[in-house]
Structures are given as C-alpha cells and as structure tokens.
Amino acid sequence: xxxxxxxxxxxxxxxxxxxxxxxxxxxxxxxxxxxxxxxxxxxxxxxxxxxxxxxxxxxxxxxxxxxxxxxxxxxxxxxxxxxxxxxxxxxxxxxxxxxxxxxxxxxxxxxxxxxxxxxxxxxxxxxxxxxxxxxxxxxxxxxxxxxxxxxxxxxxxxxxxxxxxxxxxxxxxxxxxxxxxxxxxxxxxxxxxxxxxxxxxxxxxxxxxxxxxxxxxxxxxxxxxxxxxxxxxxxxxxxxxxxxxxxxxxxxxxxxxxxxxxxxxxxxxxxxxxxxxxxxxxxxxxxxxxxxxxxxxxxxxxxxxxxxxxxxxxxxxxxxxxxxxxxxxxxxxxxxxxxxxxxxxxxxxxxxxxxxxxxxxxxxxxxxxxxxxxxxxxxxxxxxxxxxxxxxxxxxxxxxxxxxxxxxxxxxxxxxxxxxxxxxxxxxxxxxxxxxxxxxxxxxxxxxxxxxxxxxxxxxx
Numbered sequence: 001x002x003x004x005x006x007x008x009x010x011x012x013x014x015x016x017x018x019x020x021x022x023x024x025x026x027x028x029x030x031x032x033x034x035x036x037x038x039x040x041x042x043x044x045x046x047x048x049x050x051x052x053x054x055x056x057x058x059x060x061x062x063x064x065x066x067x068x069x070x071x072x073x074x075x076x077x078x079x080x081x082x083x084x085x086x087x088x089x090x091x092x093x094x095x096x097x098x099x100x101x102x103x104x105x106x107x108x109x110x111x112x113x114x115x116x117x118x119x120x121x122x123x124x125x126x127x128x129x130x131x132x133x134x135x136x137x138x139x140x141x142x143x144x145x146x147x148x149x150x151x152x153x154x155x156x157x158x159x160x161x162x163x164x165x166x167x168x169x170x171x172x173x174x175x176x177x178x179x180x181x182x183x184x185x186x187x188x189x190x191x192x193x194x195x196x197x198x199x200x201x202x203x204x205x206x207x208x209x210x211x212x213x214x215x216x217x218x219x220x221x222x223x224x225x226x227x228x229x230x231x232x233x234x235x236x237x238x239x240x241x242x243x244x245x246x247x248x249x250x251x252x253x254x255x256x257x258x259x260x261x262x263x264x265x266x267x268x269x270x271x272x273x274x275x276x277x278x279x280x281x282x283x284x285x286x287x288x289x290x291x292x293x294x295x296x297x298x299x300x301x302x303x304x305x306x307x308x309x310x311x312x313x314x315x316x317x318x319x320x321x322x323x324x325x326x327x328x329x330x331x332x333x334x335x336x337x338x339x340x341x342x343x344x345x346x347x348x349x350x351x352x353x354x355x356x357x358x359x360x361x362x363x364x365x366x367x368x369x370x371x372x373x374x375x376x377x378x379x380x381x382x383x384x385x386x387x388x389x390x391x392x393x394x395x396x397x398x399x400x401x402x403x404x405x406x407x408x409x410x411x412x413x414x415x416x417x418x419x420x421x422x423x424x425x426x427x428x429x430x431x432x433x434x435x436x437x438x439x440x441x442x443x444x445x446x447x448x449x450x451x452x453x454x455x456x457x458x459x460x461x
Contacts (some may be wrong), residue, residue, distance in 0.1 A: 383403065
C-alpha cells in the first residue's frame with residue numbers, strides 16, 4: 001500500500017499542469033475515464049514489482065497515449081499496394097480532385113440542394129445530376145440512390161411488387177458480402193421466375209415464361225464472373241423485341257457500369273450505359289463508385305414515365321443520397337464531358353490504364369531505397385513483376401500486367417509478421433502475401449515519397 005502513495009489521486013492529477021493540458025485537448029470526462037484506467041494499471045505494475053517513482057513519473061505520458069489512441073479515427077488513410085484498384089475493403093474508387101473540392105464545398109456551406117433559386121420554390125436533389133446523366137447516357141430521364149443494389153431493389157419494387165420478374169438462371173448473381181439477387185428480389189416483393197439453365201438460356205425460354213402476371217424481365221450483366229464453354233445467352237436487343245411484343249419492361253442491370261468504351265484505354269471492352277439505352281432497355285442500373293470512378297451511388301436511367309414512378313416510391317426517400325455525395329458525383333460526371341483528358345483527371349481510370357512499363361520503372365527507382373530502409377531489419381527487397389486486377393466485381397477475369405517490390409525475411413512466418421507491421425504503421429501499407437513474401441504492387445502508387453515516408457516509420461523488431 002505504501003508504494004501507491006507515489007501515485008496522484010484523480011483530483012490531484014486534474015489540477016496538475018499535465019492534467020490541465022489534457023483537459024484542454026480531450027475534455028474532462030474523457031481524461032477522468034482514461035486516468036482511472038491508467039491508475040489501475042499502475043497499481044498492478046507496482047504489485048508486480050515495478051518501481052513506484054518510475055510508474056508515477058510515466059503516468060502522464062501513459063494517460064496521454066491512451067487519450068490519443070481513443071481520439072484517433074479508425075478511418076485511416078492507407079497505401080493501397082494490393083494490386084486491386086477498386087478494393088471494396090479499402091473504399092473502392094479514389095475521387096478526382098474536382099470531386100473532392102465539390103464535396104468539401106458541400107460540407108462547408110449551405111447549398112441549394114432542394115431549393116430552386118429561380119422561383120424560390122422547392123426543387124429536387126436529383127436535378128443536379130439528371131441532365132448530366134441524360135447527356136452522357138442518352139436516356140430520357142434518370143435518378144440516383146445510395147448504391148446499385150438499392151437501385152435494383154427500388155426499380156424491382158416499383159415495377160413489380162406482388163408480381164413476377166423473369167431472370168435467366170445464369171444471371172442469378174451473388175455480389176460482395178453474400179448479397180444474392182434472389183434475396184434482393186424477395187425483399188423487393190417480386191416473385192422470381194427462373195428461365196434457362198446455368199450455362200444456356202434461349203429467347204424461347206423468356207417468351208414462354210411471360211404471362212399475365214409478368215411485371216418485367218430482368219437482365220443482369222455478370223460483371224463479377226464469367227461462364228465459359230458450352231454457353232448461350234440472349235443479347236439485350238433480342239430481349240427488347242420479346243418484351244416489347246409482350247408489353248412488359250426490360251430492366252438491364254449493368255453492375256459496375258461504364259460510361260465510356262474502356263478499350264480506348266487499353267482495357268477489356270465492357271457494355272456501356274449508352275449502349276444499353278440505345279438497345280432499348282426500358283431501365284438500366286449501374287454503380288457510381290466502380291468503373292465510373294465516383295462516390296458510392298446507384299444510378300437508374302431510362303424511360304421518363306418509369307423514372308417518375310420510381311421517384312414517387314416511398315422507398316426512394318430511404319435510399320436517397322446526401323448533399324456531399326451528390327456534389328462529388330456531379331463533379332465526377334462533368335469530367336466525362338472531356339473524354340480526352342479523363343485518364344489524367346480520374347484516378348480510377350488512371351490506375352487501371354497505367355502502362356506496365358511505367359510501373360516497372362517505378363519499381364526500379366524504389367527498390368534500392370526500400371532495400372536500404374529494410375535491410376537493417378533483416379529483409380531482402382527485389383523488384384518483381386506481378387498482376388493487378390480491377391476489383392469490386394469489374395473485369396473479373398482480366399489481370400493487368402504490373403510491377404512491384406517483393407520483400408522476403410527469415411522464417412516461415414516472416415511474411416505474416418511483416419504484413420502485420422506494415423498495417424500497424426501511422427500510414428498503413430496494405431500489400432499482399434504471395435509465394436512466401438510480401439508483394440507491394442505499385443500500380444496505385446502515384447507518389448514514390450508516400451511509400452518511403454511511410455516505411456521510415458517502421459520500427460526495428
């Protein structure tokens with residue numbers, strides 16, 4: 001008990017210079033909570049034989065560390081060196097500078113989100129995106145919700161609640177997080193009618209399934225997998241002829257979605273939204289934060305009467321976007337008006353289309369400096385070739401030739417130990433483990449200095 005007298009009481013610490021400073025920084029309540037926890041730990045340390053004076057002297061710094069840790073956000077910027085450009089667990093698309101500026105403006109100021117500045121009446125928040133989407137897709141009208149799963153859910157519920165929706169068995173997809181299309185359809189209130197088989201569906205399958213209770217036909221772009229071999233699928237133009245003859249709408253879910261032909265940037269061609277509209281889809285849905293390279297959103301474009309019905313659906317309010325994402329999306333969509341400069345301005349496209357030779361040159365620039373930083377800790381660093389991918393279900397079977405740094409250490413658990421230490425850095429570095437080494441794919445590294453500065457904080461083992 002005598003040793004505990006070296007420790008201050010809660011009131012004594014609060015009145016001390018260190019205590020007053022921590023109150024100014026973190027607040028009285030947070031300090032008291034951290035202090036009580038630190039005092040309990042200090043008493044345990046003294047019971048275990050630690051020096052009383054040493055424990056008491058370290059108390060202010062210990063409390064400060066605890067408060068700093070509590071105040072630090074879990075949403076920390078990281079270096080994405082995984083080789084997956086649109087990494088769902090890392091937030092998918094990095095926004096363009098103009099989108100970041102627009103989002104900041106929306107956060108910092110009141111703005112005319114649902115206010116018509118011309119007549120002083122109430123406006124619609126979708127109006128800030130509507131004309132841009134019509135221009136870029138050729139659709140009659142457009143609306144937006146918080147992601148593409150919500151877009152499909154809302155469209156299905158509006159067009160088909162209580163009725164049937166026809167889908168090919170080969171298109172009953174599962175997206176990330178174990179969300180399955182049949183489950184979304186059930187929540188939307190439509191009855192799923194499967195046609196065809198997993199690998200082959202024909203026009204007569206759809207035509208034969210349409211009946212008096214059919215509300216719509218749903219076509220789903222299998223953007224996160226491919227079925228190859230003995231296959232057959234009905235293209236959208238053929239489905240349009242079938243659905244129009246039957247008088248039911250066609251909903252084409254494009255998944256990742258693309259506003260431009262990606263082949264002009266050296267990537268595999270994906271169906272564009274404009275093509276889906278031109279082919280005659282009554283509605284098309286697609287994501288905002290995947291190939292489009294914007295903030296998380298789900299777009300619905302198509303016939304004016306169907307969009308109006310969707311906007312009247314009470315579910316729409318539950319799924320709508322806030323002003324920050326609308327501002328960022330508007331700025332992102334404006335970039336598509338200038339396709340010739342899009343690759344320089346949109347990070348997603350820049351990273352996807354980055355030439356392998358450029359990344360390899362970056363690896364050669366960095367290998368010596370990184371090796372110098374890590375050699376004292378027993379790691380060997382070499383430049384290597386590797387394969388990147390788009391991620392988030394986009395371009396699923398395509399890999400992109402890339403380059404990076406291969407880091408090896410002693411012991412079978414060296415890659416796991418190093419990966420954990422890299423994730424624990426003030427600016428975490430997230431790579432991948434492959435063939436007994438940590439590989440840092442440099443495709444998404446725009447600035448060499450960011451990696452070097454992050455690695456300098458790596459403490460010795």
